[in-house]
Amino acid sequence: MSVATDIHKMVSETYTRAVTTPGGGCCGTSSCGGSSQKGTLAKMAGYDAGELAGLPADAVINSFGCGNPLAFSEVRPGEVVLDLGSGAGIDLILAAKKVGPTGRAIGVDMTDAMIERARANVAAAGLQNIEIRKGIIEKLPVESGSVDWVISNCVINLSPDKSRVFAEIARVLKPGGRMRVSDIVVQDLPEVMRASAALYGSCVAGAISEEEYLAGLRAAGLVDVEVRERVVYDASQLEALAASELGADEDVKKLAAAAAGKVWSAIIYARKS
Numbered sequence: 087m088s089v090a091t092d093i094h095k096m097v098s099e100t101y102t103r104a105v106t107t108p109g110g111g112c113c114g115t116s117s118c119g120g121s122s123q124k125g126t127l128a129k130m131a132g133y134d135a136g137e138l139a140g141l142p143a144d145a146v147i148n149s150f151g152c153g154n155p156l157a158f159s160e161v162r163p164g165e166v167v168l169d170l171g172s173g174a175g176i177d178l179i180l181a182a183k184k185v186g187p188t189g190r191a192i193g194v195d196m197t198d199a200m201i202e203r204a205r206a207n208v209a210a211a212g213l214q215n216i217e218i219r220k221g222i223i224e225k226l227p228v229e230s231g232s233v234d235w236v237i238s239n240c241v242i243n244l245s246p247d248k249s250r251v252f253a254e255i256a257r258v259l260k261p262g263g264r265m266r267v268s269d270i271v272v273q274d275l276p277e278v279m280r281a282s283a284a285l286y287g288s289c290v291a292g293a294i295s296e297e298e299y300l301a302g303l304r305a306a307g308l309v310d311v312e313v314r315e316r317v318v319y320d321a322s323q324l325e326a327l328a329a330s331e332l333g334a335d336e337d338v339k340k341l342a343a344a345a346a347g348k349v350w351s352a353i354i355y356a357r358k359s
């Protein structure tokens with residue numbers, strides 16, 4: 087198997103565990119173990135209580151994002167929104183409500199357990215304008231020039247081929263279409279963390295710097311590329327994140343202290359001219 091296939095398999099296994107096993111490790115700023123903590127995560131990611139109250143509880147509990155990309159968009163009724171790595175469907179459902187019955191929300195994810203969960207959550211929300219497609223974000227099962235918005239929440243850092251993902255975003259957007267992505271970025275991450283397979287699935291080890299992210303989007307031909315918001319993680323947040331994969335001990339504490347201030351979630355903007 088190629089390195090990319092191995093990474094897809096490992097990430098997919100991580101998110102199958104995350105959605106099927108309480109305590110399965112995953113992306114987020116605190117441990118994903120236990121359903122009550124999962125709900126807290128979604129609130130920390132920047133969703134407001136009113137937004138969450140209108141969603142199926144399972145979509146909130148199984149939300150593994152690191153921001154609220156739609157909160158930074160101006161999605162309007164009738165538009166088409168594509169969510170890369172749509173997980174259990176939180177942003178997909180919010181997007182479908184924004185675009186209304188004349189618009190469409192399309193989610194792409196590679197993990198069967200997530201797709202199954204998202205379909206159940208969409209049914210519980212009673213929405214007809216959502217479609218979930220199985221596929222990889224490096225080769226989107228989406229027609230060229232067909233979407234008004236690309237959103238994604240804590241997914242692109244997990245990709246083994248980010249420049250392919252950026253090229254795919256540029257391909258599927260309509261001219262004038264916009265991207266709002268929430269993702270983890272890092273600066274000078276300690277090598278021991280970068281090398282950790284466990285921390286790859288937790289959205290840390292595979293993350294790139296803001297500079298690389300923005301350069302990658304520009305190289306794909308996108309314009310108005312910028313970071314607008316940042317939430318920098320402190321040592322205690324990183325410790326909780328690392329502990330969910332590596333266990334809680336003194337070494338993990340030291341690791342988290344060394345990485346404090348070097349890992350953050352960013353809201354990244356781009357547009358197709």
Ligand SMILES: C[S@@+](CC[C@H](N)C(=O)[O-])C[C@H]1O[C@@H](n2cnc3c(N)ncnc32)[C@H](O)[C@@H]1O
Pocket residue numbers: 094097098101112113148149150151152170171172173174175176177194195196197200221222223224238239240241244245246289
């Ligand atoms: C951290 S979770 C985020 C899920 C969702 N966006 C949310 O905010 O709850 C990552 C999701 O992306 C999916 N994913 C990761 N890499 C992917 C890839 N290369 N292609 C398709 N889906 C991928 C995983 O299966 C998982 O559902």
